[in-house]
């Protein structure tokens with residue numbers, strides 16, 4: 003028996019406290035003598051109600067869940083910092099933007115939108131991208147998405163949108179999927195969703211990694227300088243690793259291969275010191291430019307192309323620490339777009355205005371108390387001083403009688419209370435007289451919000467042919483899951499306003515007749531194409547942050563494996579060995595190794611590119627192994643590079659792989675090939691719409 007083990011009745015041993023472990027206690031601090039057995043009357047008798055140790059433990063357990071977020075329930079997060087490159091004092095007085103080189107701590111949570119907390123990481127969905135900056139002037143939350151526009155223009159439609167996309171009210175399915183009746187019914191009746199639908203059906207909605215997505219605050223905000231002058235701003239996050247997505251068949255198979263694909267990827271990257279990084283970019287513009295645009299900058303269904311207003315890079319965010327406890331931090335973090343600091347301000351975007359109410363309200367229901375700001379992950383890292391007291395779970399013990407202001411009790415001494423400060427305090431941007439909005443009380447959509455199709459067309463036309471085919475095919479896929487017969491027709495009728503070509507491809511893909519074009523509230527126009535909107539046009543040919551799978555078995559060439567691993571590591575990627583048996587693999591030189599994954603549970607979806615290093619004997623065995631054939635077949639189908647030694651050729655032949663630029667021998671050529679995807683391969687493999 004080990005030193006801290008003791009024998010208890012029934013022949014089992016259990017650990018007791020020793021110098022290292024300390025004594026287990028109840029939540030009241032009382033030492034616990036036995037954490038294995040409840041208190042019974044006799045050895046086999048009934049459990050006693052008196053057992054307060056058991057009751058306390060079960061009581062706590064029974065309440066260990068809080069209501070999940072109504073949207074963005076599934077998420078993962080990390081701590082990090084923001085580092086400013088240059089002072090922005092000319093355009094904003096926000097303290098975080100004053101001193102070049104200064105670092106501000108932050109906590110960033112990524113999420114999917116539609117699925118529940120227990121759903122998968124890789125559905126077709128928007129990704130949330132929420133950053134809480136703990137600035138010296140209070141918390142600033144930049145609560146964005148990986149798509150720069152939104153489905154709707156007015157917050158009053160948000161509950162309808164979310165009800166429509168989430169699982170259907172009577173049957174509670176589908177989970178985490180927009181491919182169903184109610185979502186597309188809503189879309190068909192709300193043309194303002196058109197632009198965001200193009201994004202949601204594009205490869206942006208099936209990202210390869212959270213480390214490879216862009217982030218956008220969506221709405222137009224204001225920056226305000228010390229003189230009270232305002233500049234409009236759109237906030238962007240640009241991933242250092244570049245944008246990368248999966249292909250749809252791969253995303254579907256990833257759901258089976260690893261439910262936690264994205265959260266594992268983020269966690270492991272941070273664990274191994276490969277810290278994800280984004281640059282913060284600002285699109286800055288004034289009222290004159292806003293007035294000259296053919297759309298309204300207060301309309302959240304519109305973006306401003308980078309080519310028109312370039313993005314000024316002002317700093318970087320590095321995520322360098324995983325949360326210590328998922329619940330305490332990632333689950334309890336409470337973001338709110340209303341959390342801003344002096345020098346940053348809102349605009350009248352009606353979607354943003356609704357959000358300013360919603361987030362504070364939802365935290366009371368999730369976290370149960372108005373004191374949720376005291377939870378460590380939510381607490382500002384600067385002093386918080388006010389006259390608010392009490393409330394459920396108040397953890398601060400605030401001294402003194404004065405809990406009102408003004409008062410004459412706390413004028414001096416240690417207990418002197420806080421007072422307002424017109425100099426450092428937040429004051430809203432007042433607007434110059436010509437910009438002040440006044441008028442009748444109206445429930446209307448402004449005329450300037452009426453064009454629902456021009457930017458949807460802009461997005462579609464800015465994509466490569468392959469990306470356009472992915473969008474068309476995604477819409478066909480989704481609509482083929484819709485049982486309401488009139489809905490696909492209505493969608494095609496609406497989308498004729500975006501692109502006749504797209505509409506025809508959807509109708510053809512669904513096998514329906516082309517319906518008459520739906521009338522548009524405002525005739526769309528052709529806008530200048532924006533190459534920045536395409537992933538493929540901006541593909542970063544790099545292995546940095548990527549993962550290469552290598553299929554090995556008994557007899558595999560040890561030197562070839564070693565050489566490949568070194569070359570991959572040099573380029574900043576990691577290698578994972580996959581083998582039919584996890585342990586005891588004897589290589590050509592007699593060494594025995596353990597693989598990182600067993601073949602049946604480690605499909606090639608998990609990798610950015612694959613290599614096959616097999617002996618002739620192992621190949622002869624694996625051509626009869628469905629998982630091995632599927633491994634290379636899927637890598638080929640998902641347009642990845644495949645490197646192989648000549649003994650492995652029969653496996654590729656069995657999988658029907660035809661040699662192209664991405665199918666290479668091992669060596670330098672493979673290292674270069676692995677940084678790409680082979681879009682031109684796709685038409686020979688599947689029929690796209």
Ligand code: HDE
Pocket residue numbers: 071072073074077111112113129130131132145146147152156157158160218219220221302335336337353354356357360361362364365
């Ligand atoms: Fe949210 N949204 N949202 N949203 N949102 C929430 O707040 C809401 C919108 C976004 O990781 C909720 O704490 C309304 C746009 C993210 O914890 C809730 C409207 C954008 C997250 C809420 C919108 C977002 C949320 C649910 C329309 C991109 C996750 C739980 C007016 C700019 C934050 C919560 C996290 C979460 C309301 C639209 C981003 C209910 C009413 C547009 C990233 O308050």
